[in-house]
Amino acid sequence: NAGVTQTPKFRILKIGQSMTLQCTQDMNHNYMYWYRQDPGMGLKLIYYSVGAGITDKGEVPNGYNVSRSTTEDFPLRLELAAPSQTSVYFCASSYWENTEAFFGQGTRLTVV
Amino acid sequence: DAKTTQPNSMESNEEEPVHLPCNHSTISGTDYIHWYRQLPSQGPEYVIHGLTSNVNNRMASLAIAEDRKSSTLILHRATLRDAAVYYCILKSGSRLTFGEGTQLTVNP
Numbered sequence: 001n002a003g004v005t006q007t008p009k010f011r012i013l014k015i016g017q018s019m020t021l022q023c024t025q026d027m028n029h030n031y032m033y034w035y036r037q038d039p040g041m042g043l044k045l046i047y048y049s050v051g052a053g054i055t056d057k058g059e060v061p062n063g064y065n066v067s068r069s070t071t072e073d074f075p076l077r078l079e080l081a082a083p084s085q086t087s088v089y090f091c092a093s094s095y096w097e098n099t100e101a102f103f104g105q106g107t108r109l110t111v112v
Numbered sequence: 113d114a115k116t117t118q119p120n121s122m123e124s125n126e127e128e129p130v131h132l133p134c135n136h137s138t139i140s141g142t143d144y145i146h147w148y149r150q151l152p153s154q155g156p157e158y159v160i161h162g163l164t165s166n167v168n169n170r171m172a173s174l175a176i177a178e179d180r181k182s183s184t185l186i187l188h189r190a191t192l193r194d195a196a197v198y199y200c201i202l203k204s205g206s207r208l209t210f211g212e213g214t215q216l217t218v219n220p
Contacts, residue, residue, distance in 0.1 A: 033208060042199065043156065043210040050206050059209060090155050092208070098144045101208055103155030 002026050006091050006104035013081045013111045021076040021107050023091030031094045032074040033101070034058075034066065036087040043090060049074055081111045116200045121215040130187040132214055134200030137181045143204045145176060147185050149196040150213070156199065159185065190218045 007022045025032065030051050035043040035058075045058030049068040063085060065077040074093075078085060088108050094101040117135040124130040136145070146161040160167055160174045162183075167174040173186040187194055199213040 031206065035210070042197075042212045045207060045209050048206060048208075056206070058207065092155070094208075097206060098146075098161065098203060100158040100161075101148075101156075103157065106155055 004091055004093055004102050004104040006089075006107050008107060009105065010108045011110070013078075013109065015081060015083065015111060017081050018077070018079045019081070021078070021089055021091075021109070023074045023076065023104060024072050025074075025091075025093040025102070026072065027093065027095070027102065028071060029093035029095050029102075030071070031096065031101075032068065033092040033094075034064070034074065034076045035090045035092065036060065036085075037090065037106075038087050046076065046089075078109075083111050085109065086111045116202055116211050118198075118200050118211065118214045120212070121217065123217045123219060124187075124190045125219050126192060127189050130190045130194070130216065130218075132185040132187075132198050132200075132216065133182065134184070135182045136200070136202055139180050139202055140204060143202040145174065145180075145183050146201040146203050146208070147172070147174065148199045148201065148210070149194075150199070151193075151196045156210075159198070161203075190216075192218050192220060194218055 004025045033048045034046040037043045044060045047066040049055045092101045092103045147159040148156040150156045162174045175184045195218045197213040
């Protein structure tokens with residue numbers, strides 16, 4: 001059972017480039033989340049989804065887009081990368097609202 | 113999202129109990145209290161959650177005040193591996209939002 005898998009683990013982007021951070025879970029979870037964590041800070045919610053075809057904004061959605069076409073996958077798209085998007089990105093999933101959330105190992109993104 | 117207040121940092125000695133406090137005076141009746149922890153260079157991991165009654169699991173215990181305006185995460189015997197940032201989160205509905213947490217240091 002792989003749990004929550006994020007790819008890539010590390011990435012360096014140039015300013016203005018775009019990329020997609022991949023997140024997939026094999027636990028048939030309904031809820032999925034994307035967070036960013038800046039050095040020494042707590043996690044900030046970017047977007048979340050309560051099921052396939054349903055997404056909603058979190059605390060810091062600007063500069064990001066998401067889609068949820070399947071239960072398993074919840075990719076995060078960065079358009080026109082900026083240095084302020086340098087961060088560690090975590091994806092998480094849970095079966096329902098008040099069940100345990102499982103986190104991936106993170107993607108460390110640097111924008112230069 | 114309702115707000116929680118936690119101390120920035122706490123210290124404990126190995127093999128002693130640790131009580132991590134969390135204040136949430138604006139908690140609503142439907143808010144669940146969740147605790148997660150984040151070890152260095154890792155993603156957060158679930159610890160425990162509850163609504164009104166005290167809860168126990170293999171990792172920890174959660175003591176919830178009768179008025180629900182505060183709670184305490186109890187680690188019964190701290191180990192070096194318990195050194196982490198501990199997050200107390202109020203969850204109502206779909207969103208799971210984190211505060212700054214408490215950095216727990218465990219001394220050998």
